[in-house]
Amino acid sequence: MNVDLILFIGIGLVAVISAISMLASQNAIYSALFLVINFITIATLFLLMNAAFIAMVQITVYAGAIMVLFLFVIMLLGAERLQPTGSMPWQLPVAVLLGVVLIAEVVFALFHDASNAAQGLSGNVTQGFGSPTSIGLILFDQYLVPFEITSILLLVGMIGAIVITRGRGKENR
Amino acid sequence: MNVPLNYLLALSGVLFAIGVVGVLVRRNAIVIFMSIELMLNSANLAFIAFARSFAPAAEALRGHVLVFFVIAVAAAEVAVGLALIVVIFRTKKSIDVDQVSSLKG
Amino acid sequence: MLSSEIVGGSGLFSIAPLIIAFPILGLLINLIFGRRSNERFVGIVASSAIGLAFVVAVTQFVALLGQPEGVSVHVADWITIADFSVPWSLKVDTLSATMMLMVTGVSTLIHIYAIGYMHDDVRFQGDPGRFTRFFIFFNLFVAAMMILVTANNFLMMFVGWEGVGLCSYLLIGFWYEKGADGIGNAVAGKKAFVTNRIGDFGFLIAMFLIFGAVGSLQFDEVFHWAHEHGLANEGVITAITLFLLLGATGKSAQIPLYVWLPDAMAGPTPVSALIHAATMVTAGIYMIARNQALFAVSEFSSSLVAIVGGATALFAATIAVAQFDIKKVLAYSTISQLGFMLAAVGIGAQVASMFHLVTHAFFKALLFLSAGSVILGIEHGHHHLEHDSHGGDEPFDPNDMRNMGGLRSRMKTTFWVYLIGALALSGVPPFAGFFSKDEILADAVQENTLVYILLAVAAFFTAFYMGRQILMVFFGAARSEAAEHAPENPPLITIPLSLLAFGAVIGGALNLPGLHSLTDWIEHTLHVHVSEFNLQVAAISTGLALLAIGLAWLIYGRKPLTRGQADPLRKWLGPIFVGMENKWWVDEIYNAIIIRPYIALAAFLADVVDWRFWHDWFHDTVLARSFRLGTQWLSSGFDAHVIDGAVNGLGSLTKGAAARLRLVQTGYVRNYALALFVGVLLILSYFLFV
Numbered sequence: 001m002n003v004d005l006i007l008f009i010g011i012g013l014v015a016v017i018s019a020i021s022m023l024a025s026q027n028a029i030y031s032a033l034f035l036v037i038n039f040i041t042i043a044t045l046f047l048l049m050n051a052a053f054i055a056m057v058q059i060t061v062y063a064g065a066i067m068v069l070f071l072f073v074i075m076l077l078g079a080e081r082l083q084p085t086g087s088m089p090w091q092l093p094v095a096v097l098l099g100v101v102l103i104a105e106v107v108f109a110l111f112h113d114a115s116n117a118a119q120g121l122s123g124n125v126t127q128g129f130g131s132p133t134s135i136g137l138i139l140f141d142q143y144l145v146p147f148e149i150t151s152i153l154l155l156v157g158m159i160g161a162i163v164i165t166r167g168r169g170k171e172n173r
Numbered sequence: 174m175n176v177p178l179n180y181l182l183a184l185s186g187v188l189f190a191i192g193v194v195g196v197l198v199r200r201n202a203i204v205i206f207m208s209i210e211l212m213l214n215s216a217n218l219a220f221i222a223f224a225r226s227f228a229p230a231a232e233a234l235r236g237h238v239l240v241f242f243v244i245a246v247a248a249a250e251v252a253v254g255l256a257l258i259v260v261i262f263r264t265k266k267s268i269d270v271d272q273v274s275s276l277k278g
Numbered sequence: 279m280l281s282s283e284i285v286g287g288s289g290l291f292s293i294a295p296l297i298i299a300f301p302i303l304g305l306l307i308n309l310i311f312g313r314r315s316n317e318r319f320v321g322i323v324a325s326s327a328i329g330l331a332f333v334v335a336v337t338q339f340v341a342l343l344g345q346p347e348g349v350s351v352h353v354a355d356w357i358t359i360a361d362f363s364v365p366w367s368l369k370v371d372t373l374s375a376t377m378m379l380m381v382t383g384v385s386t387l388i389h390i391y392a393i394g395y396m397h398d399d400v401r402f403q404g405d406p407g408r409f410t411r412f413f414i415f416f417n418l419f420v421a422a423m424m425i426l427v428t429a430n431n432f433l434m435m436f437v438g439w440e441g442v443g444l445c446s447y448l449l450i451g452f453w454y455e456k457g458a459d460g461i462g463n464a465v466a467g468k469k470a471f472v473t474n475r476i477g478d479f480g481f482l483i484a485m486f487l488i489f490g491a492v493g494s495l496q497f498d499e500v501f502h503w504a505h506e507h508g509l510a511n512e513g514v515i516t517a518i519t520l521f522l523l524l525g526a527t528g529k530s531a532q533i534p535l536y537v538w539l540p541d542a543m544a545g546p547t548p549v550s551a552l553i554h555a556a557t558m559v560t561a562g563i564y565m566i567a568r569n570q571a572l573f574a575v576s577e578f579s580s581s582l583v584a585i586v587g588g589a590t591a592l593f594a595a596t597i598a599v600a601q602f603d604i605k606k607v608l609a610y611s612t613i614s615q616l617g618f619m620l621a622a623v624g625i626g627a628q629v630a631s632m633f634h635l636v637t638h639a640f641f642k643a644l645l646f647l648s649a650g651s652v653i654l655g656i657e658h659g660h661h662h663l664e665h666d667s668h669g670g671d672e673p674f675d676p677n678d679m680r681n682m683g684g685l686r687s688r689m690k691t692t693f694w695v696y697l698i699g700a701l702a703l704s705g706v707p708p709f710a711g712f713f714s715k716d717e718i719l720a721d722a723v724q725e726n727t728l729v730y731i732l733l734a735v736a737a738f739f740t741a742f743y744m745g746r747q748i749l750m751v752f753f754g755a756a757r758s759e760a761a762e763h764a765p766e767n768p769p770l771i772t773i774p775l776s777l778l779a780f781g782a783v784i785g786g787a788l789n790l791p792g793l794h795s796l797t798d799w800i801e802h803t804l805h806v807h808v809s810e811f812n813l814q815v816a817a818i819s820t821g822l823a824l825l826a827i828g829l830a831w832l833i834y835g836r837k838p839l840t841r842g843q844a845d846p847l848r849k850w851l852g853p854i855f856v857g858m859e860n861k862w863w864v865d866e867i868y869n870a871i872i873i874r875p876y877i878a879l880a881a882f883l884a885d886v887v888d889w890r891f892w893h894d895w896f897h898d899t900v901l902a903r904s905f906r907l908g909t910q911w912l913s914s915g916f917d918a919h920v921i922d923g924a925v926n927g928l929g930s931l932t933k934g935a936a937a938r939l940r941l942v943q944t945g946y947v948r949n950y951a952l953a954l955f956v957g958v959l960l961i962l963s964y965f966l967f968v
Contacts, residue, residue, distance in 0.1 A: 004175045004176050004267055005175075005180075006183075008176045008180065012180075013184075013194055015188060015248075016187055016191070017221050019188055019191045019211055020203075022195070022207060022208075022211070023195045023199070023204075023208070027201055031204050031207055032207065033201075035210065035211065035248075038188075038211065041246075042214055042218055045181075045221075046218075047222055048227040049181075049222065049224075049249070050225060051225070051237055051242075051267060053226070053237065054237050054240050056215075058217075058243060058244065059246055059249055062214070062247070063253075064242070066199050066210065066247065069251060069255060070203060070207060070255070073203060073255045076669065077203075077258070077259065077268060083194060088271075088946065088948070088949070091198065091949075093198060094191070094197075094952065095194050095197035095198050097953065097957055098193075098194075098208060098952075099194040101194060101959055102189075102190045102193065102959060103186060103187055103190045105962055105963060105966060106182075106183065106186035106187075106190070109966055110179045110182055110183055110186070111183075117178065118307075120274055121175065121177075121178060121181075121222070121226050121271070124228070124229055124230045125225075126228075126229050129228055129233070130234070130237060135197075135234060135241065138234050138235070139238055139241070151243055153246065153249055154245065154248070154249050155252050156249070157250070157252045158252065160252075160256065161252045161253050162256075164253070164256040164257060164260055165249075165259050167263075170210070193955060197948055197952050197955065202522075238282065270946070270948065271948070273947060274944070274945030274947075276945045277945025278944060
């Protein structure tokens, strides 16, 4: 039991609780905010795993841009609450059960074979592991094509979002 | 961080399961979307954990690159998906997915 | 001394089948071409056919002179089943040759006579178109008779037996629309056919018994068997011969089945002459003579044959005494003479019987044809009268002897030939009938006294009624105007009569007591004994005949009957005469005892059993209703419920399943996601645990 483990357990707990809270919250704004907390905890874990660049990207893009977009749309649609309907009451217990089954299976898959249980993240890292420099070196070298395609993808997404919400010219308010 | 890899992967799995339950249980379309983002995030966590476990090998940074792309694609996906929800809201006046049941047999 | 079997003929024998083929050819030609040609053509074709058959018979006779044992000429196979074989084979031996010659010879003369006779008759009856049909039937008859005579097995003989019966029926009812009440002739034909049928039934049963006992129907094999095993099977042979006797009484008009012959006089005179005097009726005698081997074994049957023959001879002779129809007298005379022949075969005198058969054919045909000539003359006279005078309205019967008389001067040739025939029949020497009848009597004296007495008394009556007939027809004064004007007939009629008369005169030469040529001839085929000439018997029979003729002259000749006078015998014999005149009421007895109950039974069976029970009740009610119920159940009960139920059930099953499965499509996205998730878990568990 070392400090890292205690730290990990604490951060892990925060992440799980915030995720469950996001799930359970009736107010969509609260769910979004809980998700932001979750993202920040994940970013912390990234940092602890020497993934500095990715942690920053996570906070900047995910927690900063995507969640803000979510909040914008929630407030645009005024859809923070929904009328409760009684349809399909059996869906909740079944889903929870299946989720538990999934967790059990994952745990089983990970821990039933005791040989790799003790493998830790104890490898030495180089000085610039996870820094923007090192990632950029690989990104623009080996993975240039996916990078360019991703840029086109982002362009398409942008245009798509505009086109979809624009609808037909005449019916636009 | 000197934590066994399996613990990180277990955490990832738990977060993933919570995301799945969220997709199945919530009726609010935006919350379902958020659960999907949670699932993506748990996958990212797993990737970074694996990348750290392979360090100091040169291929270890592949995980980071992949996560980078995942985040980029997730951003695009969120943009389009929310646009769709907005459009549907205009017609249905509601973002309850149970209302989108025209395919009912 | 039985004829040996030589399969296949040699030389002249091989043309034997022509004796059947020629008459058939003649009838076919007349059948196809007869309508379009004239009477002369038809008559010539028919007579020539029989004439050629006579020529063939002569050739067979000549061939047999060189080979007297006889042969079997095989023509074709008919029935062949394992060991049982019935072929179309002709048995040419001395016995069948005798019959062949007699039948074809007399037939030829009668055919020629019939050309002239039918020429007049079809005009008298009013249907000239029927001339051809007569000759077709006539030729058919001769063909069938030839089959009967030349058969070498019982079945082929039966074919001919039935064939002559058929032709007899066709020819008796030739004028089917005439006769009493417009159907009299047809009724007579029917009576002949039915009575014959009863005899045929006997013949059939006999054939079945023969087949059962011997296993074959061919004469030679059957007689051989009778020779070998006869004494051991006397019971069976007695049964066979009794049934054969039944057949013979039918065909040869003996007691109890003789009743058809007098009625058969309804046919034209040539028919009576040929079929009912000379040929068909002798078939029964021939058949019994042929089966000597069987009758010799059974004493009982032989004596019964003789008794039946003798009784019939006397019985029929008594009836003939009181008949007034010229042809009926001759008919009963035929029955009586057949009785003589049957009695002869019964006592074992086959030769005497065949001798009498041949001579009787000559003079009985002669008598019938002459009677026909007389009737024709009377008809011409009547016709003559009708034209001139006012004409009485009573129906005129040309056959009735009471309307005749004094024809001696007007129809000379007819008178002379008729006289010769009558003397021959009466048994006056030196005519043919004397020798043949005397031989029978001589044999009867030795074998069976009762039969001799019966036959002798019958001979007395024979001479009496023939004398009566001659005196009534030809002597005295004419008793009707028709008789006064009756003309003689043309040569086409009189020439055959003269030829037959010639045969009646010299026929006795066939088997003169010293020469006994016929006995020697028949000896090759049958067991015979030479009958000695018995002077006593001859003298007695001649004396009886002359006595009878004298008696007739006393009653009918001294004071000839005048117009409308009753027969003197009626006064003297009283009720006996009435009985004789009414044929001893045999027909009426048969009608009451047999025919009426039979018809009543038939009516009962037809109306009640067949119609009301079978048809109305069983058929309509039971069968039809149950069928209808059955089909109704099938259609509404089974088909509607079971079959339709299965088919519809399948449909509703599919509908139900579809309706239930449809509910899976809820339309909710979350459900689909749940389904996805469940699938993922299943796959995951599969990879983890399997």
